[in-house]
Amino acid sequence: MSATPPDKVRPVTTATISALKQARRPVVMITAYDFPSGRLADEAGADMILVGDSLGMTVLGFDSTLPVTLEQMLHHTAAVTRGAKRALVVADMPFLTYQVTIEEAVRNAGRFIAEAGAAAVKVEGGVAIAPTVRRVVDSGIPVMGHVGLTPQSIHALGGYRVQGKEAGPALRLLADCRALEHAGAFAVVLECIPAELAAIVSRSLEIPTIGIGAGSGCDGQVQVLNDLLGMGEFTPRHAKRYAQIGDEIRATIARYADDVRGGTFPGEDQTTHMDAEALAAVEAAIEGSAPPATEPAGATGAATAATPDAPSDNEWW
């Protein structure tokens, strides 16, 4: 019996991402949540695709990332990795799948690699999460950190607001990033921090920083796909709407609805016809047939008679 060949390694690896920083070339990362968005982001040339737990808001209709489950993230990550052939796919570990014990974190991170085909996982937090990052990395799983505005801590942070504006929090954020680097993280997301702080952090670290709402001094950028496409009701300040796909989708579905109601869809182009001979045979068979019995065969007496409301042979079709 021949052995199953291992999955081919994707062209973009963590070494590629690190080399981009050395070459001072910006890293491009975008979120995706399903097969088509994974395929399109890949074909568009993104270096990394993040299956973000922003899935909770963009796809599942929650008002935060907190309710997103491990099973939901695995399901969507597997769809993205089926679509993305080249980019490095990073899966977000959802709330409480890595904070409780290190053992659980390793096991759950492993599921993203083994079951969903991701090449790396992302976790939120700095110094406090560094021992977990170390163990996951030591298990052979690349880890991306995430500091600044960390949406899984939204209640502790007191809202979606810029972090690290004062000297104390800014220095703590730098210490968090250093701890992540020291623990073996291959990159770190800086979310919603001042551009000056992001530039300092980016210069201080060997590993690439990937910014979102952190200015242009980061080594790369990540954005939520739905924000770029114009699919949501609200666009955060750090995002740029490159399209109005939401309007386009709504107008397209309205045109389809008009066509159905107006009787112009489906038209000839969307219709198949039966061979005339086969059609004649079907019609002849139907004309010669009796309406279906209302009682099982073998029933006796009044029960076998047609009910008063039953249509006649001619009315049946």
Ligand code: KIV
């Ligand atoms: O979940 C997500 O999409 C993210 C990005 C905002 C970095 O974590």
